[in-house]
Amino acid sequence: MKMNYLQRNRPRSPIVKLSLVLLGLFAAGTILLFFLSGPVISLVSPLWRSETWVGTRVSGFLEIFRTKNSLISENARLSERLAALEIELAAKAPGLGENESVAALLGRRQEEGGVAASVLARPPQIPYDTFIIDAGSRDTVAAGERVFMSEGPLLGTIADAFASSAKVRLLSTSGEKTAAVLERHGIPVTLEGAGGGNFRVTVPRETEVSVGDRILSADIAGRLVAVVGDVAMEPTDSFKQVLAVSPANIFNIRFVLIRP
Secondary structure, eight states: OHHHHHHHHGGGHHHHHHHHHHHHHHHHHHHHHHHHHHHHHHHHHHHHHHHHHHHHHHHHHHHHHHHHHHHHHHHHHHHHHHHHHHHHHHHSOTTHHHHHHHHHHTTOOOOOOOEEEEEEEOTTTSSTTEEEESOOGGGTOOTTOEEEETTSOEEEEEEEEOSSOEEEEETTSTTOEEEEEETTTTEEEEEEEEETTEEEEEEETTSOOOTTOEEEESSTTOOEEEEEEEEEOOTTOSEEEEEEEOSSOTTTOOEEEEEO
């Protein structure tokens, strides 16, 4: 009977031992944690506070970074909008109503609308003072038609029209000459492209011209073409050298209008 008893309980003894060991460890851990909880918490608390402080600072830094990026984006958007409004304002010539009246007397209608197009490529992606737009002959665009900014100023002409795109040659192309009018006194001038959205104009030294003066197209519409950026003249010169610039940064133009 004794041998049978030992045989029946022997297989379970390892499980019992393991259970007792685990139970003992659990009890010891509980007691140890109970007695040492205060010292342990005191010891670890500075680390927790440091972690919290660091986390707060990092979160704050990231929030500042996100806010700064948001402000930069908003500032860029507002600057772009302001530039567009300034161009629109500059494009509204004081004598626009007079031009419209004259056009009506001559039986001419001021063009409205036009074919809108996006600029696919611009300098420095392609040669300076050249655009590639996403409207072509399928959209009734033809070589020789004029290209305007959506705000009004004249930019150039269609050099080549393809099926679904076209090449625009800007008036500021180096060596390109355009008949224009210095608005201040209605003096006819010749704009010579200097590249990069710049123009050169030569006028007699007695001609009154100042930085900011507008230069308009010579046609009856009187579209804004350029703005005087600098005036240079030596005491012995008979002429003034005028540097004019496109009313908008040609590297940032995204949309244009094409009209006959």
